[in-house]
Amino acid sequence: MASLNKVELIGRLGKDPEVRNLQNGQVANFSVATSETWKDRDGERQERTEWHNITVWNEKTIEFVDKYLKKGDMVRLEGKIQSRKYDDKDGNERTAFEIVIPKFAPIDALMKLSYDNDNSNGGGNSRGSSRSNSRDRDDDRGGDSRSSSSRSSRSSRDDDRGGRDDDRGGSRASSRSSRRDDRDDRGGDDRGSRGGNNSRRDNNDMDDDIPF
Secondary structure (H helix, E strand, O other): OOOOOOEEEEEEEOOOOEEEEEOOEEEEEEEEEEEEEEEOOOOOEEEEEEEEEEEEOOHHHHHHHHHHOOOOOEEEEEEEEEEEEEEOOOOOEEEEEEEEEOOOOOHHHEEEEOOOOOOOOOHHHHHHHHHHHHHHHHHHHHHHHHHHHHHHHHHHHHHHHHHHHHHHHHHHHHHHHHHHHHHHHHHHHHHHHHHHHHHHHHHHHHHHHOOO
16 A cells, blocks of 8 residues: 655744745745644643644745745645754754655645635635626626616507507597497488478468468
């Protein structure tokens, strides 16, 4: 079975990063603090902080560290544990352990985290979220305008149908009025004709009463 040497940390920088130029390239060093808390037997809250020395050899990651990281920043990193020997000021040999981000580490081996909105997304994700919100607002505005246009179109069609109904109603009323006028005219003519006939009959009767 293959072995695995991998470390993942989330913590805060204890000091500003230091970038140095060496014969074989650049290197960045900084420390990260991780904390854990628990309650002892008496119910008292206890906390322990561990300090981790970080060494970065990846060029792109070093550029990111130099431009964007400072003391107090929250970061997430992946690396491997590596030991090295050195001599202290008294000439004694010492062994130091550090977490190394190697030259060929993936681009997301070190990320700066933000907890302003209770999340752990980096700056790139926040910019992507801004574009998404802008599109949502555009979609909302587009949806409102389409809804308003649809309501206006339906209202116009309703008005047109109402106008046509009014026209048909007016036409029917006018037709009924014309028919009543025609009946009144015919009635007047009939009554006038009957009146004239009665008058002629009366005249004939009067002629019969005149003595010759």
